[in-house]
Amino acid sequence: MKRALVIGASGGIGSALAAALQGQGWQVTGLSRSKDGLDITREPSVAEHIGALTGVFQRIVIATGALEIDGHRPEKALKQIDPAAMAAQFALNAIGPALVLKHAARLLARDEPAVLAALSARVGSIGDNRAGGWHSYRAAKAALNQIIRCAAIELARTHGQAACVALHPGTVATPFTAKYLDRHPTVAPDMAAQRLLAVMDGLTPADTGQFFDYARKPVPW
Template sequence: MPDTSVMTSLGGHYRALVLGSSGGIGRAFVERLRSDPACADVIGLSRSDDRFDVTKEESVAAAAARFTEAERRFELVIVATGALVIDGNGPEKTIKAIRADVMAAQFALNAIGPALAIKHFAPLLSNEGKSVFTVLSARVGSIGDNRLGGWISYRSSKAALNQIMRTSAIEISRLRPKSVVVSLHPGSVDTGFSGGFSKGHDRVSPGESVENMLSVLDRLEPAQTGGFFAYDGQPVEW
C-alpha cells in the first residue's frame, strides 16, 4: 500500500480508531492508516484480539470509557463490524425462510451494534476541525435500489443502520458542526464476509476497497453528513 497521505482534509497528525479491526476490511483499514504519514495514531479493536463485542453494550461502553478517562480524541472513527452469514445462517431467498432468531441476530450485529458504537464513541470525536464517523453499510440496504428481493433480514438490518446513521448525523452536527457522519458501501470485496454469496460479481481486494473509501471520506464535506455513499463517491439512494 502507498505511504502517501489519503486523509489530507483532517489535517496533519490525525488520530484514527477502527472497530472490527480483525476482519478483512477492518484489518486493511488499520494497515493503510498506519502507512499514512499524516496519521499520528491508529487503534484497532476487535472481538478476537480485544474481546470487544459490538453486540454487548457493556463491552462497548467499557472500551469507550478507557479513551474517555485518558482524554483521547479521534478525528476518524470507522465501524467495520458486521456479517452476512451469522452462525452458519446465510441470507434468505424467500419470505417463507424467515426465522425470528436469525433476523434478530442480523439486527443485533448489523444495526444495534453500530448504534451502540455511535452512542459511546461519537462523543470521542475531535471538535477542533473536520471529524469523520463512518460505518460499513451495503447497497442491498437501499430500499429504492431493491429490484431483486430476497435477503430480507440482511437488507432490513442495513436499511435500519442507514436510518440510525442519518438520525445520528443530525444530532451529532449540533455539537460538532464540522463532523461528517456517513454510511459507506465498500463494493464487492474479496474477503470471507460473503460466504460465497458474491459469486458472479466483480470483486476487489480489501486494500483497494479501503483506498477507495478513504478517498471518498477525505472528499466529503460537513454539508454531506448523514449521507449514504458508495466506494466511488456516488450517493446511494435510500
Template sequence: MRALVLGASGGIGQALSARLTADGVRVTGLSRSGDGLDLTQADTVAHHAGRLQGQDFDLILNAIGALVIDGHQPEKSMDAVDPDAMAAQFALNATGVALAIRHFAPLLARDRRSVFGSLSARVGSIGDNGLGGWVGYRAAKAAQNQIIRTAAIEYRRRNRHAILVALHPGTVETPLTARYTARYPTITPDRSAEALLAVIATLTPKDSGSFHDWKGQRVPW
C-alpha cells in the same frame, strides 16, 4: 491525525488500518477477537469507549458486520424468514451500530473536521432493491442507514465539525462474501480501503447523514 478502527481484525478493517498507518496516521484498532469488543454486548462497547476517554479522533471507522450469523444463510424468499436470525442481524448490523455511535462518536474531535463512517451495504438501500431476498440482512442494513441519518441530525447540534456517513465498500473478497461473489465483480480489501479513504477525504459537514459507495457515488436510501 488519529484514527480508530472498529473491527480491525477483519478483512476490510485490517486493510483500512494498514492504509492509514502507511499514510502516517496514528491508528487505534479494536476487535472482538483481539480485544473483546462485541457490538451486540453494550457493556463491552461502553468499556472500550471509556478506556479511550480523553483522546480525540479525526476518523472513526466501524468495519464490524456480518452476513451469516450462527450459521443462518441469507434468505432466498420470505418462506425462509426466521425470527431468531433476523434478531441476530439487527443486534449486530443495526443496534450494534447505534451503540458504536452512542459510545464512540463523542470521541470525535470537536475543534476540527472529523468523520464517523460505518460500513453499510448497497443491499440495504430500499430504493436500489430490484432483486428481493436477503430479508434480514437488507432490513438490518437499512435500519443502520436510518440510525446514521438520525444521529447525523443530532450531531449537527452537538459537534458542528463532525460528519457521520454510511459507506458501501463494494463487493470485497473476504470470508463474509466468499460464497456469494461468483456472480458479481469483486475488489480486494486493499482496493476497497484505498477507495473508501479517498471518498472520506472529500466529505464536508454538509455530507453528514449521507450514504456513499466506494466509487464516491451517493446511494439512494
C-alpha cells in the same frame, strides 16, 4: 498527529483500513472481537472498551458486520425467515453500530474536520432494491442507514465540521463474501480500503447524513 479509531479492525476490510491509515501517517487505534474481546452486541463490552479510550479522534470507522451468522444464510424467500436469525442480524448489523455511536461520539473531534463512517451495504437501500430476498440482512442494513442519518443530525448540533456517513465498500474479496460472489466483480481488501479512504478524505460537513458508495456516488436510501 491525526488519530483514527477503527472498530472491527481484525476483519478483512477493517484490517486493511487500519493498515492504510497507518500508511498515511495516522495514529490508529483498532478494536475487534477476536483480538480485544469487544462484542458490539453487548453494551457492557462496548462501554468497557470504548470507555477506556481518551483524547479525540479525527476519524472513527465502524467496519463491523456479517452476512451469515451462526450458519443462517440469507433468505431467498419469505418462508425462510427465522426470528432468531433476523434478531441476530439486527443485533450485529444495526444495534451494535448504534451502541458504538452512543459510546464513541464523545471521542469525535469537535473543533476541526472529522469523519464518522459506518460500513453499510447497497443491498440495505430500499430505493435500489429490485431483487428482493435477503430479508434480514437488508432490513438490518436499512436500519443502520437510518441510525447514521439520525446520528448525523444530532452530531451536526455539536460537531459543525464533521461528516457522519454510511459507506458501501463494493464487493470485497473476504471470507465475509466468499460464498456469495457468483459473477460479481470483486476487489481486494487493500484496494477497497484505499477507495473508502479517498471518499472519506473528500467529505465535508455538507455531506453529513448521506450514503455513498466506494466511488463517492450517492446511494438511494
